[in-house]
Amino acid sequence: MKPVTLTFIEKTRIAPAMWQFIFVADKPLPPFQPGQFFLARTGNMFSAYLPRPLFLAPCDEVAGNWPVSRFQLTLSARHLADRGLAWLFSCPPARKIDAFGPLGCGFTLPATTKNLLVPIDFELGMGVFLVGSLFTMRKSLNVTLAFESKNPLPAAIVRRFPPHVEITTTLTTDRLLWPDAIIAIGGIPFYQRLKARLSAVRLRPAPGLAQILLADAPLRPCGVGACGLCAVPTAAGSRLACLAGPVFDLATLDLEVLADD
Amino acid sequence: MIDLAPAHKIGLSLKSPLMPAAGFWGYGPNRYAPLVSAELLGAIVTNPMTLRPRRAGPSAPVAEVDGGIILPVDLPNPGLKKIIRQNRKFWRRAPIPLIAHLPADAPDDLARTVSALDALAVFAGFELGLPPDASPADAALFTRTLIRNTDLPALVKLPFPGKPHLAEAALKAGAVALTLADAPPAAAGTTAGRFFGGGVHAQLLPHLQHAAETFPGTPIIACGGIHTPADVRACLQAGAIAAQLDSVFWANPQQVQQILRYAQGAKSDDPLPSP
Numbered sequence: 001m002k003p004v005t006l007t008f009i010e011k012t013r014i015a016p017a018m019w020q021f022i023f024v025a026d027k028p029l030p031p032f033q034p035g036q037f038f039l040a041r042t043g044n045m046f047s048a049y050l051p052r053p054l055f056l057a058p059c060d061e062v063a064g065n066w067p068v069s070r071f072q073l074t075l076s077a078r079h080l081a082d083r084g085l086a087w088l089f090s091c092p093p094a095r096k097i098d099a100f101g102p103l104g105c106g107f108t109l110p111a112t113t114k115n116l117l118v119p120i121d122f123e124l125g126m127g128v129f130l131v132g133s134l135f136t137m138r139k140s141l142n143v144t145l146a147f148e149s150k151n152p153l154p155a156a157i158v159r160r161f162p163p164h165v166e167i168t169t170t171l172t173t174d175r176l177l178w179p180d181a182i183i184a185i186g187g188i189p190f191y192q193r194l195k196a197r198l199s200a201v202r203l204r205p206a207p208g209l210a211q212i213l214l215a216d217a218p219l220r221p222c223g224v225g226a227c228g229l230c231a232v233p234t235a236a237g238s239r240l241a242c243l244a245g246p247v248f249d250l251a252t253l254d255l256e257v258l259a260d261d
Numbered sequence: 262m263i264d265l266a267p268a269h270k271i272g273l274s275l276k277s278p279l280m281p282a283a284g285f286w287g288y289g290p291n292r293y294a295p296l297v298s299a300e301l302l303g304a305i306v307t308n309p310m311t312l313r314p315r316r317a318g319p320s321a322p323v324a325e326v327d328g329g330i331i332l333p334v335d336l337p338n339p340g341l342k343k344i345i346r347q348n349r350k351f352w353r354r355a356p357i358p359l360i361a362h363l364p365a366d367a368p369d370d371l372a373r374t375v376s377a378l379d380a381l382a383v384f385a386g387f388e389l390g391l392p393p394d395a396s397p398a399d400a401a402l403f404t405r406t407l408i409r410n411t412d413l414p415a416l417v418k419l420p421f422p423g424k425p426h427l428a429e430a431a432l433k434a435g436a437v438a439l440t441l442a443d444a445p446p447a448a449a450g451t452t453a454g455r456f457f458g459g460g461v462h463a464q465l466l467p468h469l470q471h472a473a474e475t476f477p478g479t480p481i482i483a484c485g486g487i488h489t490p491a492d493v494r495a496c497l498q499a500g501a502i503a504a505q506l507d508s509v510f511w512a513n514p515q516q517v518q519q520i521l522r523y524a525q526g527a528k529s530d531d532p533l534p535s536p
């Protein structure tokens with residue numbers, strides 16, 4: 001974990017209710033995993049909110065060429081309800097933002113992975129380009145991105161992914177049987193649906209088969225494992241989302257308890 | 262050096278007047294490295310420890326309000342056995358004094374917790390946290406339970422704003438220092454809990470001053486919304502000899518380092534230089 005100053009460069013609307021933010025770090029950052037996060041101070045001195053977790057990903061053109069100083073972040077309209085992120089939406093270009101990170105544990109892809117399935121709740125926004133760095137450089141990897149979306153997927157989004165990446169909006173039984181690794185990004189109901197469908201077709205999914213990002217986990221107030229207030233229930237007892245997560249094994253998280261919270 | 266327990270046979274000397282408040286550092290290892298240098302702290306006050314595990318309730322949203330945040334506080338912790346297993350190694354070689362924070366608990370449980378921690382011989386003192394609804398009789402009972410099970414100095418953290426009748430009962434029962442104060446209760450929208458933030462500091466100062474006047478000679482540790490070097494200075498001028506940092510760890514850990522650096526070299530009887 002290191003302090004970093006992010007300069008906000010621009011935000012571009014990439015779907016009707018979704019924006020891509022570009023930031024440049026004051027120094028190139030060594031590799032970190034998608035799903036690890038940076039805590040950023042939002043608000044001005046009169047309205048300082050708790051630092052917000054930002055799930056940064058290297059910009060497409062630099063993905064894989066670590067160290068990287070140019071990062072992207074996608075947020076959707078629903079993030080405007082958060083005061084800290086709403087502040088980010090209103091930032092003028094060149095605004096400097098103090099942050100520190102990377103924090104937590106992100107997605108990891110075993111070297112042996114051949115078939116990767118990536119279910120993403122499109123409306124959540126933040127997953128859209130987050131995990132691209134895991135597969136854009138591995139041409140030998142078979143990748144299917146399965147977006148769940150209420151609206152048709154914008155063509156501009158589809159064009160952003162390399163040709164070897166299959167993009168779909170349906171998650172068929174075949175597709176659930178095919179992968180040897182799954183990384184998913186969505187909310188708790190999305191994961192509950194995914195888990196139910198997976199266990200319907202795979203009687204005993206291998207441990208670690210599906211990794212999920214607890215995108216809605218309260219990675220605060222401290223975000224570093226000091227306060228103990230972000231514990232989430234897992235099969236092995238409670239774990240701190242900001243330290244052991246926010247990426248967890250789908251099989252070990254107690255989604256029912258999380259859904260009730 | 263600052264002594265938080267000058268009248269105690271063992272004493273509790275710190276080389277800096279600043280320490281994290283319980284709940285803001287963890288149980289030992291520095292989670293804020295490299296933003297905050299642990300060696301600049303006078304002591305580490307651990308997160309709350311109870312004999313049995315306590316799970317946080319359903320995660321009510323954090324409410325951000327003017328001057329700070331409101332957070333439900335259930336004192337979640339994994340229970341003494343696990344805490345000891347996970348931290349014993351660090352505690353044995355801790356570079357600065359450790360103060361174990363113990364929330365008031367069933368007296369038997371509290372006694373067992375104190376005995377188990379005391380037997381480890383790694384702590385320099387205990388801080389007992391009194392609940393907001395504690396009576397003077399409770400304060401006396403919990404304090405006595407603590408000191409019967411250890412020879413180490415017992416500090417007592419008072420509910421906001423540092424109720425004098427509880428302080429008196431705790432001191433009579435053997436406490437050697439007072440921490441003022443736990444975060445004030447607050448509610449906003451669907452969130453009920455305690456209020457943390459810079460907004461607490463101004464409310465705290467008159468109570469610090471009152472406590473220092475009411476209990477002369479008793480070391481007072483300020484706690485509540487200290488976010489700047491000037492806040493530390495104001496607390497020391499109001500009569501505290503040390504201060505615990507709380508919500509500034511959450512709001513801006515980089516600022517913690519600045520406060521610690523600023524306080525370096527400060528003596529208890531010597532107001533800090535102007536920031």
Ligand code: FES
Nearest residue numbers: 223225228230242
């Ligand atoms: S947010 Fe404090 S421990 Fe996770």
